[in-house]
Amino acid sequence: MTTLSEPAVLRPGANDAGELREQTRLEKALGPEWARIVKGIVTNPLSVLGIFIVLGFVLVALFAPVLAPPPRENWSRMQIPRDGFKAEPQPPMSEWKKNAPMTIPWWYENIWPRQESWVHIMGTTSGQYDIWYGVIWGARTAFFASFVVTFATAIMGGLIGTFAGFYGGWVDEGLMRVVEIVSAFPFITGALILASLLTPLFGRSVWPATIALIIFGWTGYARQLRGDILATKERDYVLAARASGAKDSHLMLKHVIPNAMFPTMVRISLNLGAVVLSFAALSFLGIGLPEGYADWGQVVSFARAWILTLDQHWYIIVFPGIALLLYGLGWNLIGDAVRDIMDPKLRGKTS
């Protein structure tokens, strides 16, 4: 069927009102669905804001060694340097005595011209962990957690949902029961318990929480893709392809999956922001990560010992809290825009 393709240049695209018109350059390059998404994202001020926020975090994560240089050459970088062991946190801009970064980068000199030594820009937590270092390097932990968990859950749930939706019958029944069993546990509860159980096996690292979030996080993708594939399978063009003798694998890869995938893309973009909150919540509770690991949830958790005097020690929660909120907000703004663009119920209503 595909050999009888129409002339590529004049392939008509349809606008929102359903009128035929010539394809734009964007549509030729990306295909009509993708073109609509890209166009929608860059013309919506909220999603543009989201893109800028996320790009900002990409820069912070990339330039972490310049923004917060480690104290020594052979320092294990994700470990926050501590200025002694005193319990009482120090306010922002207080002097950094021990374990200060060895170099003074150009931007630091420019902002505080007279300062030749490092200060705790955002203060310290109890135990004298430097908050600035934790916030900057914590961006790397956030990207790691959100990307690994989101893509692992999307692939795992996607494969299971695809199998269930495409083969139907007993395969579908069995797989959907597994989905129901796993999602019988409230997400955070399941992840909390599994992460705690995995900690002795993996040692204190990013892995226990990451794996736990993957194991309890894939069911949403499986449900979604199964439903979308069931709906797509019944479309006329799939029937036509089947009637012309296409194999199962060809049907799946060429016709069903590409068309059923778009709602999953929305889920992925919204999930990137949500995962980081769950990950931070686990490390806030003290599960998984080693003490002093550069992670926003971990930094905030130091405030728990200072509940009575939080108004004096506000900097322990406010700086990493803002980082967490902005990171989640950035992805959610993008995801929300993508969902509006692709929601067929709203299509044609927005201009």
Next chain:
Amino acid sequence: MTAYIIRRLLILPIILLGVTLLIFAMLQVLGPVERSALYVRDVPKNERQVEAIIKRYGLDQPVHIQYWNWLVGITDGATGERVGGVLRGDLGYSRTGREDVIDVLIRRLPATLELALWSMVPVIGFGIWLGVKSALNHNKPFDQVARIFAIIGWSFPTFVFALLMLLVFYAKLDWFQPGRLSTAFSQEVIKPGFTQYTHLMTIDSLLNLRPDIFIDALRHLIMPVTTLMVIEVALLLKITRSSMLEEMRQDYVTTARAKGLPEKMVTNRHIRRNALIPVITVAGLTLAGLMGGVVITETVFDYPGIGSWAAAAAVSLDVLSMLGYALFTAVLLVIANLIVDVMYAVLDPRVRLS
């Protein structure tokens, strides 16, 4: 519809069986020595005694036999008593709670239930109201503001929000305190003069004609309830809004308008009624969200419910407490889902006919 409900009821045991299998699988992370805490309180240090316990309770037997024993209990060879058995409610001994897991659950559940109930009402009320209103004002200022509120609420980390509340209303202003009751009152409620009918402080205090305790309990609830609300309202708002928008585009709405019904009637009688059907599912899920949300909220506000206990158990690797909590919440959620599905079928004929 009967067929649908019967089908759902037939699946229920399969799901519950799967839940127990999953929990038992997690239990296998422990060695036999640690698992003996299922039956004895203090695991002896002496190697020979430990071995005797492992033999006595069959902890060295094949996995499927152990699973069966874990499920229905095992007859103690020495005393002839029946011990253990999840189905008999014996979930083992909780190190963090210092009593049997089932007793900790029963003792701490009312506090969580009280928190969840007080949160549920404003969450559903506000969520639906905001969702309906922003759909009716689609793309107008109200809708835009509600939408931005939803995105921010959705992106706000629970524990940061909770700590900010403590910063302002406890450390700075000292209006509200963490915990469930003030120290003086928490002594008073366990005295013989105060009868705990329901173990829900806000209700018991009224039944005992103690408005001062009622107000104290409310003051302790305000911060955790607000925290739980912000996130859950955002979710409910989003779903109500898109459900409303979908119904507003249906043909029957046009018909209703065409036959000259006043707009208010169209909205209240036609659109809203149908739009709220999927919201039931979400209200059910809100319960799940609250059960998950309480772990963090209760921990931050030092609220003595099952969530803060579960968090404490997870931190100190008290496996039996954690798994007991997991089993309890999972069973609760499965039953809640069943009720939601049945209600859905009753209200929406399309579900039971397809």
